Amino acid sequence: MIDAMVTHHVRTVVIISIVVNVLIIVLSGIPGYVGDLPTWVTRLPLLNAIMNSFTFFFLLFALLAILKRNIVLHRRFIFAAFSSTSVFLVSYVIFHFMAESTSYGGGGFSAMFYYFILITHIVLAAVIVPLALMSFFTGFKDLRSKHKKWVRFAMPLWLYVSATGVLVYVMISPYYTF
Numbered sequence: 001m002i003d004a005m006v007t008h009h010v011r012t013v014v015i016i017s018i019v020v021n022v023l024i025i026v027l028s029g030i031p032g033y034v035g036d037l038p039t040w041v042t043r044l045p046l047l048n049a050i051m052n053s054f055t056f057f058f059l060l061f062a063l064l065a066i067l068k069r070n071i072v073l074h075r076r077f078i079f080a081a082f083s084s085t086s087v088f089l090v091s092y093v094i095f096h097f098m099a100e101s102t103s104y105g106g107g108g109f110s111a112m113f114y115y116f117i118l119i120t121h122i123v124l125a126a127v128i129v130p131l132a133l134m135s136f137f138t139g140f141k142d143l144r145s146k147h148k149k150w151v152r153f154a155m156p157l158w159l160y161v162s163a164t165g166v167l168v169y170v171m172i173s174p175y176y177t178f
Contacts, residue, residue, distance in 0.1 A: 009137040017130040020089070024126075027096045035098055042178045044095035045169055051088035052165035055081050059159050075139070082136065082160075088165075105175040112169050121164040128157050 062077035104114050131154035138147035 002085065007140075009134065013130050013137065016133060020129050021094065021126050024096075028101070029092060030097065031100070037178050040097040041095060041124045042176070044091045045090050045173065045176070047048050048095070049166045049169035051084045051091065052162045052169075054084040056162040056166070058084060058157060059155065059162065076122050078136065078139065082132075085132075085162075099178070102172055102175050102177070104172055106171070110171075111123060113169075117164050117171070118168055121161060122170055124157050125161045125165075128154065132158055 058077045058081035060075050062081060065071075065073040065077055104111060104118075106114060131150060135147060135150040135154040138150055
């Protein structure tokens with residue numbers, strides 16, 4: 001019974017992960033909006049950074065709640081983290097559909113640091129999709145031993161991705177041309 005539930009969730013996670021990651025890859029190759037961007041679109045990177053910040057703190061509070069064995073509070077913070085991540089994802093997709101990519105304008109050590117953070121952020125953002133979803137589904141179904149195995153990898157990576165998302169925004173925002 002448990003294995004059938006996990007198998008069903010694995011299929012769902014694989015499909016969602018592929019769709020999300022392929023969508024992001026396809027959007028990165030599409031040229032941006034021609035002409036001046038609507039003002040609301042130019043505000044989306046800030047919204048993305050705010051949503052990443054919320055996700056980071058929701059995850060941190062979820063971790064603290066579960067360490068105190070407060071499962072109800074832990075679940076609420078995890079739902080909040082998934083909610084803020086979902087808003088981020090929609091905003092991110094809209095922005096990257098509408099706007100041209102922005103190049104980092106710094107040099108030297110700051111450029112090396114920026115690209116290290118950016119590359120690790122991008123790679124781990126792709127990796128975190130299935131890990132976070134499997135963590136969520138196994139937790140939601142109260143499959144605790146399986147949940148703990150997934151979370152052991154998902155939590156630190158998701159914290160890193162959400163924190164570095166904010167850092168990428170802070171470093172690239174001076175170079176936006178809109």
